[in-house]
Amino acid sequence: xxxxxxxxxxxxxxxxxxxxxxxxxxxxxxxxxxxxxxxxxxxxxxxxxxxxxxxxxxxxxxxxxxxxxxxxxxxxxxxxxxxxxxxxxxxxxxxxxxxxxxxxxxxxxxxxxxxxxxxxxxxxxxxxxxxxxxxxxxxxxxxxxxxxxxxxxxxxxxxxxxxxxxxxxxxxxxxxxxxxxxxxxxxxxxxxxxxxxxxxxxxxxxxxxxxxxxxxxxxxxxxxxxxxxxxxxxxxxxxxxxxxxxxxxxxxxxxxxxxxxxxxxxxxxxxxxxxxxxxxxxxxxxxxxxxxxxxxx
Amino acid sequence: xxxxxxxxxxxxxxxxxxxxxxxxxxxxxxxxxxxxxxxxxxxxxxxxxxxxxxxxxxxxxxxxxxxxxxxxxxxxxxxxxxxxxxxxxxxxxxxxxxxxxxxxxxxxxxxxxxxxxxxxxxxxxxxxxxxxxxxxxxxxxxxxxxxxxxxxxxxxxxxxxxxxxxxxxxxxxxxxxxxxxxxxxxxxxxxxxxxxxxxxxxxxxxxxxxxxxxxxxxxxxxxxxxxxxxxxxxxxxxxxxxxxxxxxxxxxxxxxxxxxxxxxxxxxxxxxxxxxx
Amino acid sequence: xxxxxxxxxxxxxxxxxxxxxxxxxxxxxxxxxxxxxxxxxxxxxxxxxxxxxxxxxxxxxxxxxxxxxxxxxxxxxxxxxxxxxxxxxxxxxxxxxxxxxxxxxxxxxxxxxxxxxxxxxxxxxxxxxxxxxxxxxxxxxxxxxxxxxxxxxxxxxxxxxxxxxxxxxxxxxxxxxxxxxxxxxxxxxxxxxxxxxxxxxxxxxxxxxxxxxxxxxxxxxxxxxxxxxxxxxxxxxxxxxxxxxxxxxxxxxxxxxxxxxxxxxxxxxxxxxxxxxxxxxxxxxxxxxxxxxxxxxxxxxxxxxxxxxxxxxxxxxxxxxxxxxxxxxxxxxxxxxxxxxxxxxxxxxxxxxxxxxxxxxxxxxxxxxxxxxx
Numbered sequence: 001x002x003x004x005x006x007x008x009x010x011x012x013x014x015x016x017x018x019x020x021x022x023x024x025x026x027x028x029x030x031x032x033x034x035x036x037x038x039x040x041x042x043x044x045x046x047x048x049x050x051x052x053x054x055x056x057x058x059x060x061x062x063x064x065x066x067x068x069x070x071x072x073x074x075x076x077x078x079x080x081x082x083x084x085x086x087x088x089x090x091x092x093x094x095x096x097x098x099x100x101x102x103x104x105x106x107x108x109x110x111x112x113x114x115x116x117x118x119x120x121x122x123x124x125x126x127x128x129x130x131x132x133x134x135x136x137x138x139x140x141x142x143x144x145x146x147x148x149x150x151x152x153x154x155x156x157x158x159x160x161x162x163x164x165x166x167x168x169x170x171x172x173x174x175x176x177x178x179x180x181x182x183x184x185x186x187x188x189x190x191x192x193x194x195x196x197x198x199x200x201x202x203x204x205x206x207x208x209x210x211x212x213x214x215x216x217x218x219x220x221x222x223x224x225x226x227x228x229x230x231x232x233x234x235x236x237x238x239x240x241x242x243x244x245x246x247x248x249x250x251x252x253x254x255x256x257x258x259x260x261x262x263x264x265x266x267x268x269x270x271x272x273x274x275x276x277x278x279x280x281x282x283x284x285x286x287x288x289x290x291x292x293x294x295x296x297x
Numbered sequence: 298x299x300x301x302x303x304x305x306x307x308x309x310x311x312x313x314x315x316x317x318x319x320x321x322x323x324x325x326x327x328x329x330x331x332x333x334x335x336x337x338x339x340x341x342x343x344x345x346x347x348x349x350x351x352x353x354x355x356x357x358x359x360x361x362x363x364x365x366x367x368x369x370x371x372x373x374x375x376x377x378x379x380x381x382x383x384x385x386x387x388x389x390x391x392x393x394x395x396x397x398x399x400x401x402x403x404x405x406x407x408x409x410x411x412x413x414x415x416x417x418x419x420x421x422x423x424x425x426x427x428x429x430x431x432x433x434x435x436x437x438x439x440x441x442x443x444x445x446x447x448x449x450x451x452x453x454x455x456x457x458x459x460x461x462x463x464x465x466x467x468x469x470x471x472x473x474x475x476x477x478x479x480x481x482x483x484x485x486x487x488x489x490x491x492x493x494x495x496x497x498x499x500x501x502x503x504x505x506x507x508x509x510x511x512x513x514x515x516x517x518x519x520x521x522x523x524x525x526x527x528x529x530x531x532x533x534x535x536x537x538x539x540x541x542x543x544x545x546x547x548x549x550x551x552x553x554x555x556x557x558x559x560x561x562x563x564x565x566x567x568x569x570x571x572x573x574x
Numbered sequence: 575x576x577x578x579x580x581x582x583x584x585x586x587x588x589x590x591x592x593x594x595x596x597x598x599x600x601x602x603x604x605x606x607x608x609x610x611x612x613x614x615x616x617x618x619x620x621x622x623x624x625x626x627x628x629x630x631x632x633x634x635x636x637x638x639x640x641x642x643x644x645x646x647x648x649x650x651x652x653x654x655x656x657x658x659x660x661x662x663x664x665x666x667x668x669x670x671x672x673x674x675x676x677x678x679x680x681x682x683x684x685x686x687x688x689x690x691x692x693x694x695x696x697x698x699x700x701x702x703x704x705x706x707x708x709x710x711x712x713x714x715x716x717x718x719x720x721x722x723x724x725x726x727x728x729x730x731x732x733x734x735x736x737x738x739x740x741x742x743x744x745x746x747x748x749x750x751x752x753x754x755x756x757x758x759x760x761x762x763x764x765x766x767x768x769x770x771x772x773x774x775x776x777x778x779x780x781x782x783x784x785x786x787x788x789x790x791x792x793x794x795x796x797x798x799x800x801x802x803x804x805x806x807x808x809x810x811x812x813x814x815x816x817x818x819x820x821x822x823x824x825x826x827x828x829x830x831x832x833x834x835x836x837x838x839x840x841x842x843x844x845x846x847x848x849x850x851x852x853x854x855x856x857x858x859x860x861x862x863x864x865x866x867x868x869x870x871x872x873x874x875x876x877x878x879x880x881x882x883x884x885x886x887x888x889x890x891x892x893x894x895x896x897x898x899x900x901x902x903x904x905x906x907x908x909x910x911x912x913x914x915x916x917x918x919x920x921x922x923x924x925x926x927x928x929x930x931x932x933x934x935x936x937x938x939x940x941x942x943x944x945x946x947x948x
Contacts, residue, residue: 465672
């Protein structure tokens with residue numbers, strides 16, 4: 001390879017790498033570093049990492065932010081609650097999304113593109129407004145309660161808003177396309193002859209699905225579930241608009257610590273602990289993504 | 298059969314909230330969800346929207362930020378996608394691949410917090426940026442949007458025949474010329490959809506924006522959020538209807554255009570097959 | 575493009591590949607290959623997948639750089655010259671036609687890089703499209719063409735620059751059988767008309783035999799034999815070539831007698847002595863292999879009038895495959911080994927054909943066996 005070409009390649013790869021180091025990697029290092037400081041009334045509102053005593057530097061590492069997180073039960077319960085909400089929502093997404101993706105993959109090619117469009121279309125309209133729409137549906141005097149009252153199914157309005165149920169609905173509703181699309185991409189590649197072969201060898205449809213289709217679609221299930229689970233753990237908008245007031249999720253904790261209490265070290269420590277939980281799922285996702293993008297070549 | 302039933306139910310689930318917003322945007326009553334049959338449908342909330350300076354201003358800011366962010370995200374994302382799809386195993390490949398996939402799943406509160414802390418640290422260190430606002434929002438948006446563009450461009454490049462580029466080089470075109478005459482025209486559809494995706498993501502983002510925005514730089518999602526946080530307001534329904542209609546029209550036009558192109562292509566293929574006989 | 579250096583009279587090679595090796599990590603794709611290609615010939619590189627033939631071709635084009643060794647074309651060393659400055663063009667296996675450009679634009683692409691005037695480009699494009707019989711298709715896009723038409727456009731695009739060397743990577747692989755035969759002859763025709771030197775890579779021996787003036791057989795990154803198609807078929811250099819090109823009966827044996835008029839080899843494997851009327855450099859008692867092509871063996875019901883025990887075998891027909899133009903007989907000789915014999919079906923009807931399970935005699939002329947020492 002010639003020098004000019006090598007220089008060109010360095011430039012092409014170097015610019016995005018440099019950008020991401022400055023705006024993605026270094027920010028995390030800063031978060032990490034601030035999580036080991038103490039809050040103080042100054043600008044910036046935290047203690048410096050290195051202090052100077054008589055001309056010699058000394059490293060100041062404080063564990064107080066982390067200690068604080070483990071002494072107040074609010075934080076622990078928020079963590080566990082977030083994981084529970086994310087897990088349940090991911091499972092619901094999978095249970096609804098898998099049959100939908102399967103039906104699309106088995107549809108006529110001409111219908112298929114229309115169906116895919118219908119799945120993607122809501123994604124192009126504002127996320128915030130779609131969550132907001134559920135307030136109107138779930139409220140005490142909202143559409144669902146009004147319809148049920150009119151049909152005499154219920155006598156008094158059900159409390160639907162500000163419940164766990166509302167949060168599940170919101171997350172499933174917002175993240176459903178992220179579950180369906182990787183599943184569809186996987187299921188669409190399956191050779192229908194495999195199911196015919198299974199039937200020919202005496203497998204009933206459900207057995208054929210369980211023994212042939214399901215194992216082959218595991219990469220799609222994994223990719224879709226991670227795409228829902230990871231962001232759902234740190235979800236902020238949906239629980240704020242639809243969720244309980246007595247139990248908040250960890251993303252809201254982080255935001256409140258930062259904006260309301262102006263406690264940057266604690267907010268940073270919360271971020272680091274979320275990442276600690278998510279680091280394995282994120283790495284799994286990256287591996288799946290790499291396989292998907294590079295497997296074809 | 299089961300899967301088809303689920304598909305229909307799922308689609309109803311996806312569209313009922315949107316439809317209800319559209320319907321109630323024509324409702325006269327201030328109590329959003331109670332249909333005032335006597336005086337509806339009405340366009341009064343659309344009129345109110347047209348005079349709401351705060352919303353119009355925020356929308357204009359959001360559009361400008363989305364335009365700039367999408368454009369820069371496309372440039373950076375295309376470079377990253379090219380490097381990942383075409384340069385084999387170069388030094389820094391794993392780093393680049395990791396840094397372009399992580400932002401896609403990273404919880405937004407973390408990305409937002411970390412970017413704000415970066416801007417604070419930078420302004421202390423080098424005096425720039427001076428406070429947060431449209432500039433810092435745009436920088437943040439470029440960063441998370443470029444990850445999506447990278448994925449789109451990379452998967453398109455992985456799908457196409459590398460010998461096209463070799464053929465151009467074989468016929469005497471230098472690497473830069475190969476890029477502009479062969480590679481770029483061929484990945485243009487991917488770049489265009491990457492741009493649209495980036496525009497939508499930037500236009501739509503709330504959480505990251507809230508962290509890196511300052512006073513006087515409220516984007517449209519921020520204004521909407523502060524309104525709906527304390528209950529439902531009918532003019533937001535009208536705003537949602539307008540946005541849904543814009544998107545639906547855009548997609549309808551592009552679908553019709555693609556259908557026409559497909560038809561022409563099918564006819565061409567028939568012609569070619571006939572010529573072969 | 576640099577002006578070609580005059581060719582020294584003592585060095586007639588137009589393309590000289592000298593001790594070229596290419597490694598990808600630990601894997602040696604091309605292993606110390608030296609090869610001369612003459613001006614104006616069609617040279618076929620023949621080999622299975624992974625034999626290194628495509629890597630060698632890509633080194634000629636400039637897409638890969640040799641790990642060691644040198645490549646000279648018309649006297650100029652190519653090692654530092656990038657693909658876009660080489661007087662070499664390539665026809666890709668996938669054709670690699672630019673999908674967003676019309677046929678004319680595709681063909682003009684190479685000329686445009688040379689800075690010719692627009693009129694000159696148009697004239698040359700029209701001329702070459704006429705030669706490949708695609709004159710009326712200039713405005714079409716590649717996806718509007720059939721497979722055969724695409725192949726011709728790819729050929730025109732590579733030829734229009736009048737390269738010193740045209741590289742063709744499996745040029746006919748994407749065509750169906752009928753079209754392939756027709757195109758082979760057309761390719762030879764165009765080559766002779768334009769006088770361009772061709773290097774063809776193929777895994778198809780029939781294609782190599784028809785197209786090539788000379789063949790280079792490759793295996794495991796090495797060239798194992800170079801020669802004319804008939805040389806390679808009739809006098810394979812070793813067991814690999816004999817087995818790779820066409821089908822062959824191979825008997826292992828020991829040299830029992832050798833001299834200037836020929837050799838005798840006793841083959842215990844089939845229970846006969848093979849006499850070959852050709853001098854072979856080998857010593858008595860050495861283990862060698864005799865290769866006899868199936869079409870050179872005579873099959874009959876009665877005992878042939880040959881020297882007893884020499885170039886003659888007795889056996890039973892086990893299988894007959896009727897192929898239309900010829901029939902293949904698998905005969906089990908008394909030692910148990912299967913021998914393959916082919917017989918052209920020259921006459922319709924005729925005498926009663928040999929049937930399965932019939933006892934037969936096999937014999938061959940002393941000029942038929944090839945003795946291989948490796």
